[in-house]
Amino acid sequence: MSTVYLPPRLFKRATLSLAALALLVLMVGVAVGVGELPIPLQTTFDSISNKLGLSAVPVNRIHETVIWDFRLSRALVAACSGAGLALCGVVLQCLLKNALAEPYVLGVSAGASAGAVSVVVLGLGTGAVSLSAGAFTGAFAAFVFVALLTNGARGGSERTILAGVAASQLFNAVTAYIISTSANAQQARDVMFWLLGSFSGVRWPEFSLVLTVVLLGLAVCLWYAKALDAFTFGEDAAASLGIPVGPIRLILFSITALMAATIVSMAGSIGFVGLVVPHVMRYFFGPLHRPLLLASAVAGALFMMLADIVSRTAIAPQTLPVGVVTSLVGVPFFAVILYRARRSA
Template identity: 70%
Template sequence: FAGAFSAFALVALLSNGATSGPNHTILAGVAASQLFNALTSYIVTTSGNAQQARDVMFWLLGSFGGVRWPDFQLLLVVVVVSLAICIWMARALDAFTFGDEDAAALGIPVARIRLVMFAVTAVLTATIVSMVGAIGFVGLVVPHAARYVIGPLHLRLLPACAVVGAVFMVSADIASRVIVAQQTVPIGVVTALVGVPFFAIILYRARPQP
C-alpha cells in the first residue's frame, strides 16, 4: 500500500495534480513505472537469497497460488466498493470521453472526479497486486473486448468489465497450470501472450485511414 500511494503521489506531482490532461497523466505514469521497476530490479539483484529472488520474480509475473480465503474476503470488499464508486460516477466518466473541456462544460467537476478516480485506482490496484502480483495486459484486453460487445456507456461497461475480467483471469489461471506439464507458468506470461497480439490489433485498426 505504501508503494501504491507513493506511486500515486508521484504521478499526481508529475502530472500537476488533478488539473492536467490525460496525456500528461500517461507520461507521468510511464515515468513513475520506470522508476519503481528500477527500484524493484535493484532489490531483486542485490538480494542475498537466490530462492527469495526467484519467488519475487515469480510473484511479479502474477500467481493465484498464495491467495487464501481471508485474502479473498478483503479483496471482495475492496472490489465491490471500488466498483460501486465507479458506477456512481458513470455519467462523469462518460463525459470524460469527450475531453476535459467538454466535460467541464457539461458541469462535471473535472479535477475532483479525476482525483477520486486516482485514489480508487490506487487502493484497488494496491490490494490486488499485493495478493496476486503484477499481471499485465488485463487492463488493455478486458475493457476493449467488453466495449466491442457492450458499448461505451460506463454504466453498463464497468460491470461487464468486472465479469469479463473475472472470466479472463480464471481462464488464464487454468491455462498457466496446463501449458507445461507438472509446472505452473506465471499468469502474467499467459496474459502477455494474449495481450500483445490483441494490443497490436487495436493499434492496427486505430491507424489513420488513407
C-alpha cells in the same frame, strides 16, 4: 393466471445478468476441477452446496479438502482480481482519454510491486505497514509520478504513455535493486516468480480482502458512471455540466490505485487485463459506462480464471506465471490498438 410482462430493455438486462451469473458459476466449477487431481464438476457443486447447508450429499474427503483448502479460494481470488483490473482499465482509459491506459502500462503495477517488495524484503514498517498498504503506497507514488510528468503538457495521450513507460522502468529498477542487494536466494526466487503473477499462495483471508476492495471499487465507479460518461467528451465538457472535475478525478484515481495495489499485493504484477477486456466489452456494449463497467467486471473475472487454468495446465506439472499468459494475449492486442491509432492519426 396472469403473466408478468417485462419491457424489452429490462428483459434483455435480466437475460444478460442470468447468463453472466451462470458463466461465472460454471467457470468457477471448471477452475476448481482442473489440476493434478481432477475433480468432477458435480462434486464441486455438491461440496459447495453442503457447505452452504443446502444439501447433505456424500463427498470424497480428499476432494472436499482440495476444494475448500486450495482451489476454490484461488479461483475466487482470480475472479475478483480480473474484475478489479478490468474496472481499473475502464476508468483510466476514460479519465486519461487514452485507449492504451491501464495499471500495467501506466506503471501503477510496477509501483505497487516496488512498494510490496520493500515491505517483504526490507521489512519496512513491519508490524505497522501491511503488504497491501506498501503496495498501495507504491501504486499511488506511480500515479503521482505520471501526473507530474504530464501535468499541463500538450499531446497528453502520447505523453501519458511515455510517462507510464518511464514510471515502469523507474519502479522496476527500484524493485530489481532491492532484490539484488537485500534479498537472499530463496527470497529472490519467490519474489521474481510472484512479480510475474501467481495465485498459488492465496487463501480465504485474501479473498475476503480483495472481494471487499473490488465491490467497493465497483460501487464507486457505478456511482460516478454518469460523470465518466461526461469525461468521455473532455474535462471542459464535464465541467460545463456541473461536474466537480478535480474531486471526482481524485476519487476515481484513488479507488483505481487501491484496487490495483490490493491485487498486486496478492497476485503480483499481472498485465494487459485492464487493456484487453474494456476494449472488447466496449465493442459489444457501447461507450456508456454503467453497462460497460458491469460487463467489464464479469468479463475480467472470466478472463482471469481462464488465464489461471491455462497457467496450471500449459506445462503441467509445473506452473506457468499467470502474467505470462495474459501478456501472450495482451501484447498482440496492444500492437493492434497502436496500429489502428497510427492509421487514424
